[in-house]
Amino acid sequence: MYRCTSVQHKNINEKRCEFNINVYFYYQQINSDMKFPDKLKVTSFYIWLCILFLSILFILTSSKENVEAGETYSNPVLVETIHIRDENTGKRHVNQFTGVMGIGDPTVIFYKGKYFLYPTGDNRGYDVYISSDLVHWKKGPRIFRTEERGAWAPDVFYDEKSSKLYLYYTVNRRIGVAVSDNPDDTFTDLKTLVNGAIDAHMFKDDNGKYYLYYVKFPAFIIYVQPMESLTKKLGKPVKLIYPSEDWEKKHTPLTEAPWILKHNGVYYLLYSASGANTMEYAIGYATATNPLGPFTKYPGNPVIKKEDGIYGPGHASVTTDLDGTLWIVYHQQKGRNIGWDRIICIDRIWFDDKGVLHGKATRGTPQSSPVTEISLSGYSR
Numbered sequence: 001m002y003r004c005t006s007v008q009h010k011n012i013n014e015k016r017c018e019f020n021i022n023v024y025f026y027y028q029q030i031n032s033d034m035k036f037p038d039k040l041k042v043t044s045f046y047i048w049l050c051i052l053f054l055s056i057l058f059i060l061t062s063s064k065e066n067v068e069a070g071e072t073y074s075n076p077v078l079v080e081t082i083h084i085r086d087e088n089t090g091k092r093h094v095n096q097f098t099g100v101m102g103i104g105d106p107t108v109i110f111y112k113g114k115y116f117l118y119p120t121g122d123n124r125g126y127d128v129y130i131s132s133d134l135v136h137w138k139k140g141p142r143i144f145r146t147e148e149r150g151a152w153a154p155d156v157f158y159d160e161k162s163s164k165l166y167l168y169y170t171v172n173r174r175i176g177v178a179v180s181d182n183p184d185d186t187f188t189d190l191k192t193l194v195n196g197a198i199d200a201h202m203f204k205d206d207n208g209k210y211y212l213y214y215v216k217f218p219a220f221i222i223y224v225q226p227m228e229s230l231t232k233k234l235g236k237p238v239k240l241i242y243p244s245e246d247w248e249k250k251h252t253p254l255t256e257a258p259w260i261l262k263h264n265g266v267y268y269l270l271y272s273a274s275g276a277n278t279m280e281y282a283i284g285y286a287t288a289t290n291p292l293g294p295f296t297k298y299p300g301n302p303v304i305k306k307e308d309g310i311y312g313p314g315h316a317s318v319t320t321d322l323d324g325t326l327w328i329v330y331h332q333q334k335g336r337n338i339g340w341d342r343i344i345c346i347d348r349i350w351f352d353d354k355g356v357l358h359g360k361a362t363r364g365t366p367q368s369s370p371v372t373e374i375s376l377s378g379y380s381r
Contacts, residue, residue, distance in 0.1 A: 071369045072366040072367060072368060072369055073135040073346075073366070073367060073369045074362075074363075074364050074365060074366050074367065075332070075343075075345035075346065075347070075361075075362050075363045075364065075365075075367075076332070076343035076344055076345050076363070077134070077135050077136075077137065077344055077345060077346055078103070078117070078129060078137045078343070078344035079102065079334075079343045079344070080102065080103045080121075080139070081100060081101070081102055081341070082100075082101045082102070082103070082121060082122050083099070083100060083101075084099060084101055084122060084123065099339070099340075100339070100341050101122075101339075101340040101341060101342070102331075102334055102340065102341045102342040102343055103119040103120060103121050103331075103342065103344060104119055104120050104315060104331035104340065104342035104344070105119055105120040105152060105153040105154075105199075105257070105315045105331065106118065106119040106315070106316075106317060106329050106330065106331060106344055107119075107153075107154055107155045107156055107201075107317040107329075108134075108317050108319045108329045109156050109157075109158055109165075109183065109319070110319055110320070111158055111165075111183050113132070114130055114131065114132055115130070115131045115132070115133075115134055115319065116128055116129070116130055116140075116156070116183040116184065117129040117130075117131070117137065117329065117344070118143070118154045118155075118156055118167075119154075119331075119344065120151070120152045120153055120154070121151075122151075123149050123150060123151050123152070124145065124146060124147075124148075124149065124151055125142050125143075125144050125145040125146055125151050126142065126143055126144045126151060126154045126167075126169070127139060127140065127141070127142050127143070128140040128141065128142075128143050128183065128184050130184065132372060133369065133370060133372040134319070134321065134327060134329070134346050134369075134370045134372070135346070135369055135370070137344075140184045141184060141185075141186075142186075143167070143180065143183075143184065143185065143186055143187050144167060144169060144178060144186070144187045144189075146169075146171050148171050148172040149172060150170065150171055150172045150173060151169065151170065151171050152170040152171075152198060152199070153170050153198060153199045153200070153257065153315065154167055154168065154169050154170070155167070155168040155200045155201045155202060155317075156168075156183065157202040157204075157230065158183075159230060163181070164179055164180065164181060165179070165180050165181070165182070165183055165187070166178070166179055166202065166230050166231070167179070167180070167187040168193075168200035168201070168202055168212070169200070170197070170198045170199065170200065173195075173196060173197070173198060173217050174192055174194065174195045174196065174197060175192070175193050175194040175197045175198070175200045175212075175214055176189060176190070176191060176192045176193055177189075177190050177191060177193055177230070177231050178190055190231055191231065193212065193225075193231075193233065194212075194214055194225065194237075196216060196217055197214045197215060197216055197217055197223075198214070198215050198217045198256070199214055199215040199256050199257050199258065199315075200212060200213070200214045201213040201214070201258050201259050201260065202227075202230065203260040203291065205262070205291055206262070209226070209227075209291075210226075210227035210228075210229065210230060211224050211225070211226060211227060211260070211291045211292075212224065212225040212227050212233075213225075213240075213258040213259075213260060213269075214258070215255070215256045215257075215258065219242070220242070220243060220252075220253065220254030220255055220256055221239060221240075221241070221242040221255065222239075222240045222241050222242070222255050222256070222258050222269070222271060223237040223238060223239055223240060224237060224238050224240055224291065224292060224293070225237040225238075226238075226292070238292050238293060240258075240269065240286075240293050240294075240295050241255050241269070241271065241286055241295055241297065242255060243255050243273060244297075245273075245284075245297065245301065247273065247274060247280075247282065247284075247301065247302055247305075248273035248274060248284075249273075249274070250274045250275065250278075250280045251274050251275025251278045251280055252274070252275045252276070254273055254274070254275075254276070255271050255272075255273050256271065256272055256273070256276065256315070257270075257271055257272040257314065257315040257316065258270070258271050259271075259316060259317055259318060260291070261318055261326075261357075263351055263355065263357075264351075264355060265289065266287050266288070266289060266355060267287065267288045267289070267290070267291050267295075268285050268286075268287055268357060269285060269286045269287070269288070269295050270283060270284075270285045270316060270318070271283070271284060271285065271286070272284075272314035272315050272316070273302070275338075276312075276314065276315070277312075277333075277338050277339055277340055278312055278333075278338055279306050279311040279312050279333060279336055280306060280312065281312035281313065281314040281315075281333070282301075282302035282304060282305035282306065282312075282313060282314060283302055283303060283304040283305070283313060283314055283316055283328075283330070283359070284297065284298060284301030284302045284303060285297075285298050285301065285303065285357055286298065287355075298356070298357070300356070303357060303358065303359055304316075304328070304330075304347075304349075304359045304360065304361050305361070307360075307361060309363055309364065310332060310361045310362070310363050311332055311333040311334075311335065311336055312331075312332055312333035312342075313330055313331070313332045313345070313361040314330060314331065315330055315331055316328045316329060316330035317329050317330070318349070321370035321371045321372060322370075322371050322372055322373070323370075323371035325348060325350075325370065325371065326348065326349045326350060327346050327347070327348060327349070327370055328346065328347055328348075328349045328359055329344070329345075329346050330344075330345055330346075330347075330361075331343060331344055331345065332345050332361065332363065345361065345362070345363065346370070347359060347360060347361060347362055347367070348367075
């Protein structure tokens, strides 16, 4: 009467449970195997109906409780402090990229039942952090190394066709691509894609076409490069958005950290603006009906911004839990001071009926955890 099957949906292996209901057949089987008076037959039929109804009600209720009650979490979900000294002087405070720093600029992918997070770290490569629930993280190995400085803001893309993972790295103000067979193995450098650029993000559209979004540095203008493949460019890049609004220019005029979402045929370009090392750093978005633009900035920007006790939320990636809820994975400044001492946070984002994207940064306040396991009357994923 109750069975579970595993299915594949959007790269997420789910176990779906369903009822195999055929009351009439079951009733007929009882009658054929056992000889009862007619009244007793009718009574037994209704008894089985009641049992079936109560079983369905119990299972659905327990499912709802497991999904909705769940556990809670509070931001930050990941904190790691790094002390970087200048190689020439040995001092910690020679330039803005030395001293006390915290990991930031996170990108997250979901791969074979686990989340893999790749942040900016010590500026000489990238480490991976692994989680089953987006809340509890374990540090994994270093997956990319460089002898140069300025290893920032990685982006990782899983290619279903080749079963390979591609790392779009920023090193010394250029974007390159590296490849690996596994998300926690070493990525092998392949080539440089764009010079004078940072903050790469690879997007694959529903029609199979690829687009590489990035930030031209030091102008902080967001461009998109059509791609013939995951490693080969196609044609010329297209200029999308630049610092034009007051909130984008409070400190350093910039638009950076592009990330694309597609919802109901509309492309949402998430980006961060204002000084990346300040409390005013915030997240906005622009929309278009084509991945190449033109993009129109949402007039209610920024949508995720500084609040009481929340400083400089920005540079986000987006993933989903098993319930399909969108989660933004981003960093906040640890305190009010200007610098790069950052912490990793997660929060829900959602679209309303008019297609407006909403979100709110939280910190230290219990929130419902991402749905990572659904239990149904003893059957669990």
